[in-house]
Amino acid sequence: MIDLGVSKLALIAVVALVVVGPERLPKVARMAGNLFGRAQRYMADVKAEVSRQMEVEEFKKFREESATTLKEVENSIHSTVQEASSNLSDQADIFETSFEKPLLDEREVLRKTMRQGRSSWGVKRAARPMWFKRSSGLRTRVQSGAARMKRLHHAAGK
Structure with a gap:
C-alpha cells in the first residue's frame, strides 16, 4: 500500500482545504471515503474469487486422484474375488459332505412360534x-x- 505518515496526511488536508474550500470539503471527504471503501470491498471480492478458484482447482485434482485410486481398489478387489472364487471352486470337492440338521422337537417349535406372556x-x-x-x-x-x-x-x- 501507499506509505502515508501523519505529516503527509496533514499536507494533503491543507491542500484539499485550499483547493476545494471549507464549504464543500466535508462532502468531498465523504465521497472520497465512500470511493475508498468501495475500492477495498472490490479488492476483497477479487481476493475471495481468486481463492475460491484455487480451491475449486484443488478439489478437481483431489476428485481425479480419488477416482483413479477408487478404480485401482475396485480392480484389486475384483481380482481378489476372482482368485478366491477359483480357489473355492477347486476346494469344493473336498467339502462336499452332507450334513443333516437335527430335527426340532415339538416343545421347541411351540416355544418359537408362540409368544411368551411374561x-x-x-x-x-x-x-x-x-x-x-x-x-x-x-x-x-x-x-x-x-x-x-x-x-x-x-x-x-x-
Whole structure:
C-alpha cells in the first residue's frame, strides 16, 4: 500500500482545504471515503474469487486422484474375488459332505412360534404397582390425545 505518515496526511488536508474550500470539503471527504471503501470491498471480492478458484482447482485434482485410486481398489478387489472364487471352486470337492440338521422337537417349535406372556412389553409394564406408577409419574389410565388435551385445558382454566 501507499506509505502515508501523519505529516503527509496533514499536507494533503491543507491542500484539499485550499483547493476545494471549507464549504464543500466535508462532502468531498465523504465521497472520497465512500470511493475508498468501495475500492477495498472490490479488492476483497477479487481476493475471495481468486481463492475460491484455487480451491475449486484443488478439489478437481483431489476428485481425479480419488477416482483413479477408487478404480485401482475396485480392480484389486475384483481380482481378489476372482482368485478366491477359483480357489473355492477347486476346494469344493473336498467339502462336499452332507450334513443333516437335527430335527426340532415339538416343545421347541411351540416355544418359537408362540409368544411368551411374561416377556411381552405390555405384561411387563402392567406388572408395576399403581403406587409406583403414581410416584414416578407414569400413566395409570389410557386416554386419547383429545381427552388428554380437554383435561389439561380444563385444569388450566380453573
